[in-house]
Amino acid sequence: MTTINFDNVYMLGRATAVGPMEQKGPIGHMFDKAYDDNYCNEGTFEKAERTLVYQACDTALRKADLHVEDIEIVCGGDLINQLTSSHYFARDIDVPFIGMYGACSNSSLVISQAAIWVENQMAKHALAFTSSHVATAERQFRFPNEYGIQKKPTTTLTVTGAGAVILGRQKSAIKVASFTPGKIIDWDHKDANDMGLAMAPAAFDTLQTHFKDTGRSFEDYDMIVTGDLSKIGFSFLTDLLVQKGYNLHNRLHDCGLMIYDFKEQDAFCGGSGCACSMCVSLAKLLQHLEDNEMKRIMVIATGALLSPVAVQQKETIPCIAHAIVYERGE
Amino acid sequence: MNDKMLKDTAKKHVPKQTKGKNACIAFISGGIMGLIGQTLLQVYGTLGFEKEAALSLMVVTVIFVTALLTGIGVYDTIAQKCGAGLFIPISGFANSLTSSAMEGRSEGPIYGIGSNMFKLAGSVITYGIVSAFLFGSIRFLMFGG
Numbered sequence: 001m002t003t004i005n006f007d008n009v010y011m012l013g014r015a016t017a018v019g020p021m022e023q024k025g026p027i028g029h030m031f032d033k034a035y036d037d038n039y040c041n042e043g044t045f046e047k048a049e050r051t052l053v054y055q056a057c058d059t060a061l062r063k064a065d066l067h068v069e070d071i072e073i074v075c076g077g078d079l080i081n082q083l084t085s086s087h088y089f090a091r092d093i094d095v096p097f098i099g100m101y102g103a104c105s106n107s108s109l110v111i112s113q114a115a116i117w118v119e120n121q122m123a124k125h126a127l128a129f130t131s132s133h134v135a136t137a138e139r140q141f142r143f144p145n146e147y148g149i150q151k152k153p154t155t156t157l158t159v160t161g162a163g164a165v166i167l168g169r170q171k172s173a174i175k176v177a178s179f180t181p182g183k184i185i186d187w188d189h190k191d192a193n194d195m196g197l198a199m200a201p202a203a204f205d206t207l208q209t210h211f212k213d214t215g216r217s218f219e220d221y222d223m224i225v226t227g228d229l230s231k232i233g234f235s236f237l238t239d240l241l242v243q244k245g246y247n248l249h250n251r252l253h254d255c256g257l258m259i260y261d262f263k264e265q266d267a268f269c270g271g272s273g274c275a276c277s278m279c280v281s282l283a284k285l286l287q288h289l290e291d292n293e294m295k296r297i298m299v300i301a302t303g304a305l306l307s308p309v310a311v312q313q314k315e316t317i318p319c320i321a322h323a324i325v326y327e328r329g330e
Numbered sequence: 331m332n333d334k335m336l337k338d339t340a341k342k343h344v345p346k347q348t349k350g351k352n353a354c355i356a357f358i359s360g361g362i363m364g365l366i367g368q369t370l371l372q373v374y375g376t377l378g379f380e381k382e383a384a385l386s387l388m389v390v391t392v393i394f395v396t397a398l399l400t401g402i403g404v405y406d407t408i409a410q411k412c413g414a415g416l417f418i419p420i421s422g423f424a425n426s427l428t429s430s431a432m433e434g435r436s437e438g439p440i441y442g443i444g445s446n447m448f449k450l451a452g453s454v455i456t457y458g459i460v461s462a463f464l465f466g467s468i469r470f471l472m473f474g475g
Binding site for chain 1: 333336337339340342343344345348352400401403405406408409410412413414416417422425426428429430432433436449450
């Protein structure tokens with residue numbers, strides 16, 4: 001059995017900070033803080049991403065009515081090499097830190113890690129965060145930001161933002177219920193401009209594992225959302241599930257398809273990046289639990305673990321998906 | 331879950347390539363680019379410049395305008411629509427230099443701008459020199475220079 005269950009992990013605070021594109025999107029008003037400029041009042045994009053992390057973590061702590069001293073473990077990760085944003089943020093807080101990399105699957109990864117610490121009473125309160133920035137990701141994984149190459153229609157747009165959660169054992173409206181870690185799935189896909197398609201089989205695999213472990217299916221969830229599969233990957237996943245005989249009950253959704261307005265914004269095939277699943281789930285989806293409109297939600301954060309060097313060496317793209325289940329707490 | 335089944339299913343979801351449409355847009359935008367170049371050439375000619383000088387001035391003007399548009403963040407939006415129409419002419423080269431230089435700005439003048447500027451344009455220069463050498467050699471050996 002792969003899935004681990006948590007009995008005493010609750011979300012005490014959660015917060016998001018985003019960039020201008022996300023603010024203009026259909027759920028822009030739900031984020032706690034939004035910046036009008038991708039620089040977020042900083043000199044470089046790298047610092048801007050860090051500002052987003054600071055903002056999200058600070059707001060989450062305030063919402064939970066806690067101080068940094070109350071946090072006993074911090075789990076975080078981002079997309080930049082050497083987890084730059086996370087490590088430089090952690091440098092400024094005097095708390096033990098675990099840096100994690102799962103590309104865009106980070107959101108479920110860091111929250112589940114923090115939940116393990118809280119569940120086993122190794123930490124009273126834990127902070128988990130993740131971030132991504134369109135400009136820092138673009139320059140590392142693709143081309144310079146202002147480079148005028150014609151992007152393929154299958155491309156996704158990295159979400160600029162950060163999300164943070166505080167976990168603890170005191171009961172609250174949102175309970176972190178279980179976690180299903182994913183396996184690396186590599187089906188020989190090589191197109192780094194079509195990561196949605198690449199990641200769909202990983203989401204499919206994790207979803208099946210979760211259903212097998214728990215004996216549940218789509219009707220047991222109010223909503224099952226994937227992280228950033230893009231329009232193409234999402235239709236691919238839907239097809240795979242239907243072929244396997246699942247009835248989706250119209251409950252499968254994708255965070256990357258919720259964050260931008262495809263008619264008004266140039267978002268290509270959808271949003272991607274660590275902040276995509278993190279910000280959408282924290283700002284929009286978990287609100288449904290808090291408002292008692294839903295009882296159980298699963299977020300399957302998907303990550304394409306590509307390295308630009310490996311892709312140029314004609315390697316395939318390994319992908320992963322981690323599923324985390326949230327339930328209405330009280 | 332086998333790879334073949336995945337690949338067969340994936341094929342159904344890959345959007346159709348719009349190569350024909352892209353080629354048409356590139357043909358038109360490339361044509362407009364040529365028209366602009368030719369107009370500039372004529373203008374410089376009427377201003378009294380020699381043909382060689384007018385040619386250089388025209389190229390420099392295109393490079394300057396591209397760099398300016400790249401700097402103010404407009405070029406990539408236009409290039410996304412025009413594709414090869416802007417990518418193949420000197421504007422594509424100018425944009426690759428400017429965008430790489432802008433990207434390197436945060437790492438300083440040496441390790442940032444200096445070493446990054448030719449990151450993308452480097453291949454054009456390298457293979458430009460290699461092919462110039464090859465074709466020059468062929469011409470020299472076959473036709474005696």
